[in-house]
Amino acid sequence: DVKVTQSSRYLVKRTGEKVFLECVQDMDHENMFWYRQDPGLGLRLIYFSYDVKMKEKGDIPEGYSVSREKKERFSLILESASTNQTSMYLCASSGEGRRTGELFFGEGSRLTVL
Amino acid sequence: AQKITQTQPGMFVQEKEAVTLDCTYDTSDQSYGLFWYKQPSSGEMIFLIYQGSYDEQNATEGRYSLNFQKARKSANLVISASQLGDSAMYFCARKGGSQGNLIFGKGTKLSVKP
Numbered sequence: 001d002v003k004v005t006q007s008s009r010y011l012v013k014r015t016g017e018k019v020f021l022e023c024v025q026d027m028d029h030e031n032m033f034w035y036r037q038d039p040g041l042g043l044r045l046i047y048f049s050y051d052v053k054m055k056e057k058g059d060i061p062e063g064y065s066v067s068r069e070k071k072e073r074f075s076l077i078l079e080s081a082s083t084n085q086t087s088m089y090l091c092a093s094s095g096e097g098r099r100t101g102e103l104f105f106g107e108g109s110r111l112t113v114l
Numbered sequence: 115a116q117k118i119t120q121t122q123p124g125m126f127v128q129e130k131e132a133v134t135l136d137c138t139y140d141t142s143d144q145s146y147g148l149f150w151y152k153q154p155s156s157g158e159m160i161f162l163i164y165q166g167s168y169d170e171q172n173a174t175e176g177r178y179s180l181n182f183q184k185a186r187k188s189a190n191l192v193i194s195a196s197q198l199g200d201s202a203m204y205f206c207a208r209k210g211g212s213q214g215n216l217i218f219g220k221g222t223k224l225s226v227k228p
Contacts, residue, residue, distance in 0.1 A: 031214040040123075042205065042220035050214065058215065090159065094214055101147050101209035103216055105159035 003027075006091050006106035013113050019078040021109050023091030030095055032074035033058075033103065034066065037088040046089075049074055081113045118206050118219035126225050127196045134181070135191040135222045137206030143167075146209055148189040149216060150180070153203040162204075165189055193224075201226045 007022035025032065033048040035058075045058030047066040055066050063085060067075045074093075078085055088110050092103040119138045127133040139148065150162040165173045165180045173180040181190040193200055203223050207216040 033215055035218075040220060043218040045210075045215050045217075048215050088157065092159075101214060101216060102149065102161060102164065103159075104161075105151075108157040110157070 004091055004093055004104050004106040006089075006109050008109050009107060011109060011111045013081050013111065015082060015113060017081050017113075019081050019111065019113075021076040021078075021089055021091070021111070023074045023076070023106055024072050025074075025093040025104070026072065027093060027095060027104065028071065029093035029104075030071075031093060032068065033092045033094075034064075034074065034076045035090045035092065036060065037090055037108075043090065046076065078111075081111075083113050085111065086113045087111060118208055118217055120204075120206055120219035120222050122222045123220070124223040124225070126227055127193075127200075129198060129226055129228050130195055132192060132194045133196055133224065135193070135204050135206075135224065136188070137190055137219060138186070138188045139206070139208050141187065141208065148180070148182070149207045149209075150178070150189075150191045151205045151207065151218075152200075153205065153221075154199075155202070159205075163191065196226045198226050198228060200224060 004025045034046045035043040037043050049055045049068040065077045090108050091106040094103050117140045146167045148165045152160045163175045163178045165182050172182050177194045179192045203221045205221045206219045210217040
């Protein structure tokens with residue numbers, strides 16, 4: 001069964017802490033994405049990567065960075081967490097296929113910054 | 115910005131009845147794909163149905179069908195014979211160009227009443 005795995009379902013961090021959210025996919029997908037989900041705003045793209053060591057900014061990259069050292073792993077980094085980064089974070093991956101663009105999602109990481 | 119609009123923040127439907135969730139989109143592309151995802155309270159995003167812009171038939175997947183009206187740029191999701199387990203958030207999405215990411219609407223919360 002294909003899978004996208006996010007390292008933590010729930011995290012609680014303090015303002016100013018560095019936060020790492022890890023995502024691993026086992027489908028050999030080229031593309032990986034980090035979205036942020038907030039009530040009433042839907043899903044907004046933070047960063048994405050279409051190859052190892054490649055990254056592109058999405059719609060809301062401020063306050064975030066990413067790392068993709070291996071094809072299967074895509075990490076989201078909050079260098080100095082702030083309360084307005086309290087949110088649900090969703091990782092996804094995609095590859096070529098009939099439904100080009102279909103995203104496979106992880107279960108989400110709910111981050112609370114105090 | 116190319117948008118996805120879901121005008122119904124919340125909807126109620128009686129169990130066993132059909133329900134239509136609205137979605138309209140902006141695009142200047144000739145070829146594109148449209149997706150619907152379901153998000154139960156547990157948080158995972160579940161792919162439901164896909165429609166390609168050049169598909170001649172409206173997409174169907176079990177109890178889900180897509181009422182695709184290309185000229186109106188609408189892609190409404192129809193759920194037949196609603197079940198209690200259909201209670202969830204539903205997101206419409208479109209592929210956002212060559213990068214492979216999906217652009218999502220803000221979602222519709224569907225509640226199925228027994």
